[in-house]
Amino acid sequence: xxxxxxxxxxxxxxxxxxxxxxxxxxxxxxxxxxxxxxxxxxxxxxxxxxxxxxxxxxxxxxxxxxxxxxxxxxxxxxxxxxxxxxxxxxxxxxxxxx
Amino acid sequence: xxxxxxxxxxxxxxxxxxxxxxxxxxxxxxxxxxxxxxxxxxxxxxxxxxxxxxxxxxxxxxxxxxxxxxxxxxxxxxxxxxxxxxxxxxxxxxxxxxxxxxxxxxxxxxxxxxxxxxxxxxxxxxxxxxxxxxxxxxxxxxxxxxxxxxxxxxxxxxxxxxxxxxxxxxxxxxxxxxxxxxxxxxxxxxxxxxxxxxxxxxxxxxxxxxxxxxxxxxxxxxxxxxxxxxxxxxxxxxxxxxxxxxxxxxxxxxxxxxxxxxxxxxxxxxxxxxxxxxxxxxxxxxxxxxxxxxxxxxxxxxxxxxxxxxxxxxxxxxxxxxxxxxxxxxxxxxxxxxxxxxxxxxxxxxxxxxxxxxxxxxxxxxxxxxxxxxxxxxxxxxxxxxxxxxxx
Numbered sequence: 027x028x029x030x031x032x033x034x035x036x037x038x039x040x041x042x043x044x045x046x047x048x049x050x051x052x053x054x055x056x057x058x059x060x061x062x063x064x065x066x067x068x069x070x071x072x073x074x075x076x077x078x079x080x081x082x083x084x085x086x087x088x089x090x091x092x093x094x095x096x097x098x099x100x101x102x103x104x105x106x107x108x109x110x111x112x113x114x115x116x117x118x119x120x121x122x123x124x
Numbered sequence: 125x126x127x128x129x130x131x132x133x134x135x136x137x138x139x140x141x142x143x144x145x146x147x148x149x150x151x152x153x154x155x156x157x158x159x160x161x162x163x164x165x166x167x168x169x170x171x172x173x174x175x176x177x178x179x180x181x182x183x184x185x186x187x188x189x190x191x192x193x194x195x196x197x198x199x200x201x202x203x204x205x206x207x208x209x210x211x212x213x214x215x216x217x218x219x220x221x222x223x224x225x226x227x228x229x230x231x232x233x234x235x236x237x238x239x240x241x242x243x244x245x246x247x248x249x250x251x252x253x254x255x256x257x258x259x260x261x262x263x264x265x266x267x268x269x270x271x272x273x274x275x276x277x278x279x280x281x282x283x284x285x286x287x288x289x290x291x292x293x294x295x296x297x298x299x300x301x302x303x304x305x306x307x308x309x310x311x312x313x314x315x316x317x318x319x320x321x322x323x324x325x326x327x328x329x330x331x332x333x334x335x336x337x338x339x340x341x342x343x344x345x346x347x348x349x350x351x352x353x354x355x356x357x358x359x360x361x362x363x364x365x366x367x368x369x370x371x372x373x374x375x376x377x378x379x380x381x382x383x384x385x386x387x388x389x390x391x392x393x394x395x396x397x398x399x400x401x402x403x404x405x406x407x408x409x410x411x412x413x414x415x416x417x418x419x420x421x422x423x424x425x426x427x428x429x430x431x432x433x434x435x436x437x438x439x440x441x442x443x444x445x446x447x448x449x450x451x452x453x454x455x456x457x458x459x460x461x462x463x464x465x466x467x468x469x470x471x472x473x474x475x476x477x478x479x480x481x482x483x484x485x486x487x488x489x490x491x492x493x494x495x496x497x498x499x500x501x502x503x504x505x506x507x508x509x510x511x512x513x514x515x516x
Contacts, residue, residue: 076281078282095316
């Protein structure tokens, strides 16, 4: 099977988006950036189409960066290659509950 | 390179892409009569909103302003007002303002005419006259600089910010460079990206336009926070989250890509119109479809370019909506609703520029009369007006 692609938008980003169906825990993906460089990474967790993985280790409380901008903060430690979504990322805006 | 389209030139100089008789209920209570008229008379569309009575004065004015702007929009050739007779909106002002824009206008009043059946009869007669009166108007060649494009994204996923919004951004930049007008909104979806937009404002982040951008975002966020809840229950939507968008910030950063890269000239309030202003403008409107599509049509946009990832099928009664789909899987499943497949950018078959050019050419065709998929399917009935206060 071909290795699936993940896309990192800017150098600052600590997540990449996977555009492939059926990416499962332990599979390898090829993380590309816009400059054409790439890195093979092992995915931790099943990742649906269009969802994100960490491209480096992210500590609890650290900002999560996509498009070179913050999209939230990590609610737990996240390993390189691990699935990143609402279970370990929280929004910082529009929080009337805080 | 110059580009033209075939449009309907109105008495006030504006140019439309459609030539419709608008049936405009001044209040929700007149909707059923309006719907009966539209079912009978070809060439009519209706604005079946849910407002117009038992609201605070600021909202009643807002509803009257919005309905007036819709009636004056260039895609409308004539208007039939349907008044109940006891509503809070100002039906007489609607007649005056839409007439002043040079359009034939008639009004029927349900209570005065003696009830539903008589009002429907009178309304059908009036609508028939209006349709016959305007249906002979011919399209004429129009320079692309007279285009007013509205843009929006809905039912987004992570392909939106990487493909379909990029395509719309390409078209937006090209139109601005050609001297046309582009309007975007969805203030909720500036949250987390407002600093990027403010820096693009004419006069910079600290100028009046930049500051206004911060102000409208603050206003929107405060309204949501005032309820004391976490916005995440509603934004991003469950569909956005299933599509991989984890936070409002991520959704916003992808959403603002569709505005392209040109300077932002100013911020329009919900009830303000484009009257000759050129370049890129913001309209302060929420992201939900019925309210923002109404706001954009009322602004005077001749059409909308609408990006989606999950698959949003709806249009608007008087404004053609071109659907650009960023997700190749969704396009495959919903191609009868999607006008253009930007998913080919995700799969690497096409570049943003190539699909952007296709979208630009499709735009010229739609402006000249080609029906979009939602128009041909008649999927354009839902609309509403964005109000601020409670129903009282």
